[in-house]
Amino acid sequence: MKEIVSTCIYCGMGCRLKYIVDKDKLIKVLPCPEDSVSNGKPCIKGLSIHEVVDEGRIRKPMINKNGKLKEISWERAIDEIYKMMKSFSPDETLITASGKVTNEDNYVIQKFVRSVLGTNNVDSCCTRLCHAPTVAASEDCFGISCCPDYTSEMKDVDVLLVVGTNPASNYPVLFNKMMEKKRKIITVVPLFSETAEYADIVVKLFPGTEIAFLNCIANIIAADLKEIPGQGAEEYRRVIEKYDVKSVAKICKISEKTINEVASMIKSSKSFGVMHGMGLTQHTTGVANVHSLFNLAILKRGKIFSARGEINVQGVGDMFASPNTLMLSKISERIKRFWKIDVPEERGMNIIEALCLDVPKLCVVSGFNPAHSMPDLNNIHKNLRKTFLVQADSYFNLTSRFAKLILPTPLLIERDGTITNYERLVRRVTRIREPIGLPEWKIYSMLAERFGARGFNYKNELDIFKEIIKVIPDYEGLNAEKIYSGIDEYAKKERKIERYMPEEFKGTEEMRSEQYPLILFTFRSRFQFLSSEATSKAKSLRQMYENKPHFHVSIEDAKRMKIKEWDYIKVTSKVSSITGPARLDKRIPSGFVGAHFHSEKLLVNKLFPLCFDTRCFTPNLKLVAVRVEKI
Ligand code: SF4
Structure with a gap:
């Protein structure tokens, strides 16, 4: 029996767990008392991983022939994808990276898309569907593409405003940290949340009115300040001044007393903090919602804690697995130097454009279940039938029914490499048993070889990580050997600016009507x-x-x-x-x-x-x- 320490496979906290393995069989999962993230108290999902590793797995490459899945060899599978890639132009191809796989896998995926196919058509579901607004708002307000603060700083926070997340249910490890010290907690919950049971003030505002509420609180606080900190302060003041208590109480359907109580609690705080999650981001006003919260944090010089989705959602964005060329321009010189190519100039397709609007001829999706997770699913199902869909995943799921080709890929704990957790802590992932399938970095290296491309003959994951440190500016200075020996290091995350992004409340996105009451x-x-x-x-x-x-x-x-x-x-x-x-x-x-x-x-x-x-x-x-x- 062996005891192997690796990460969890699920959420962005990225806890470390102890895996008890007997002859390649995972017997049990135990807490890891030395883990600085979970403090030895992971959640029940992590502790039940041994129950999920064997059932329902994709074990062999398969091709869909007239509705029937037939096992094929890896050589044949790679050959089929290669032929498809050759027969369509790069503009007709979309490839997704994933928050379920390592930094090394994601780095190689996007390198393949850019340097071999010559397009920026690479995206990831966890970024696009969940937290792109958090990243965009962090860039706008702080000049960085991650949560700007450290969870360890929560210990000093005396008033914590929790908006659009329910850590007591969805992020128990973050919730434990939140409850470690006695502090005032305000939850803003449109409907209900287990976290609200622990709050000093619960604000049950009408869903979608968060911008008006946050502007109003900021207005009350700023009214007492002759000068307010941060860039763009005067413009911010001009915008928030329009949000008086009386009209905002009507918009949010809450009492004026509640607004005043919240403002007075935050005003009296000596060390303020805000926490948010997908309740704020998965809206048509996602970026504006997060801007409004960050504005309030800047005004009170507060700390920011962002609860994130999949385990490597931060890492997949950090590896530039995004069609956004603006971000890419920051590393174009390095790419020229290390990959010996020019970065493709045109912005690529994201998964919304590709799967909802302008369906590409070939889609290769990794660890992504579009048939379940996208909006407007009737339309998505129709579109998935139109494309040559290649699914690379660990489990069969709804998307498998639409795939023409299915590739087995290992679970995170069957891989070696690193992930970057919600607060940009880079952590070692250790393979606990023989993998089922091949990791993406090997699949795309095999494809690159078929294309005759150079730069993909990596010896192992460490080899890739050493290249990541050279190419990705925010990972520069990390010590690869140290991280691979199991010692965590933070990638760069210092705030470069503190800039307000004033936002107006423009109404709620989904209104009741007689037909839809x-x-x-x-x-x-x-x-x-x-x-x-x-x-x-x-x-x-x-x-x-x-x-x-x-x-x-x-x-x-x-x-x-x-x-x-x-x-x-x-x-x-x-x-x-x-x-x-x-x-x-x-x-x-x-x-x-x-x-x-x-x-x-x-x-x-x-x-x-x-x-x-x-x-x-x-x-x-x-x-x-x-x-x-x-x-
Ligand atoms: S909090 Fe997240 S990372 Fe930690 S054990 Fe639970 S699911 Fe896994």
Whole structure:
């Protein structure tokens, strides 16, 4: 029996865990008391990884012939992809990197796309669908593309404003850090959140009105200050001055007293902090929402803590796996020097443009389940049938049904390399057993060889990481050997500027109407992770999770519509209808319906029309106007 320390496979906290392995079989997962992130208290999802590593895995490359999957060799699979890449122009190809794989994998993926195919058509789902607004706002306000502060700084925070995240349920490790010290907590929750149970003030504002609320709080605080800190202060003051307590109370449907109490608590704080998550980013106003929160943090010289999605969501962005050429221009000189090519000049396609609007002929997706996770799923399913879809993943999922070619790739703990966690801490990933399938860096190196391209003959992951340190400016100075020996190091994350990005409240994105009188909102369970292809395999998580995916209906609305427990209902938005059982939930206010987005048996994303933040293309996946009928 061996005890091997590696990272978790799930969320952006990137906890370190102890894996007990017997003859290549993962027997058990234990906390790692020395881990500075979890402090030896990881969450139940991490501790149940041994229940998910063997079931439902893709084990061999497969080709879809007339609706039937047939096993093929790796040589044949690589040959098929090579032929497809040769037969379409680079503009007709999209390749995705992933927050589920290592920095080394993501670096090689984007290098292949740029240096071999000669396009910037590379993107990642976890950045685009979840946290691109956080990165964009960090760049605008602080000149860096990551969370600007360290979680260790939370210990000094005396007032913490939590907006658009529910750490008690979704980030238990961050929640533990939040609760380590007695401090005042304010939660801003449109509907309900377990974190609110621990808050000193709970602000239940109308969904989508956060900008008005945050501007109003800033206005009250700034009114007492002759001069306010930060660049663009006067313009910021001019904007927030319009947000008086009386009108904002009406917009947000909260009392004036609540607004004044929040403002006075923040005003009296000596060390302020803010925390946010996808409740703020997955909106058509995602960047503006995050700007408004960061503006308030700058005004109070506060600390910022961003809860992030997948384990390597920070790393995949850091590896430049994005079609954004502006970011790329920062490293074009280094790319010329090390890759001996010019960076492609045109901005590439992101996954929203590619899968919703202008379907490419070839899509190679890694660790991404577009058939489940994208908005407007009826349209996505139609588009996935039109493209030659190659799926590289560890588990079969809904996307497998649309794939023409399926490649098995190892789980993170079956790989070697590094990840970069939510606060830009670069951590070693150690392979705990023989991998099932091939990691992306090997797949793309094999493809590069078929193209006759140079620069992909890496000996191992360390070899790639040493190149990363030379090419990626924010990783310059990291000690590869030290990190590979298991000692964490932070990539660069100092604030370069502190600049306000004033934002106006322009109305909520999804309005009720006579035809669609309710608002459906999506939320997460602490016992499942994203599209749940891994967590749904864990017996211990299943036992604690809802036994049948269902809608959560308010007691009042259920009574009005004569809906009883487990009655089937039809929920219709302007783009689609789905049916499922209903449960009566006293946490849900009248006028709203809730649903988790984890299960493919209740595909709530079908109800969301394609509406996205025009800066980042991050879609609204939080709120949609619907009508409900009992069937
Ligand atoms: S899911 Fe997140 S919080 Fe839980 S153990 Fe894994 S990394 Fe840590």
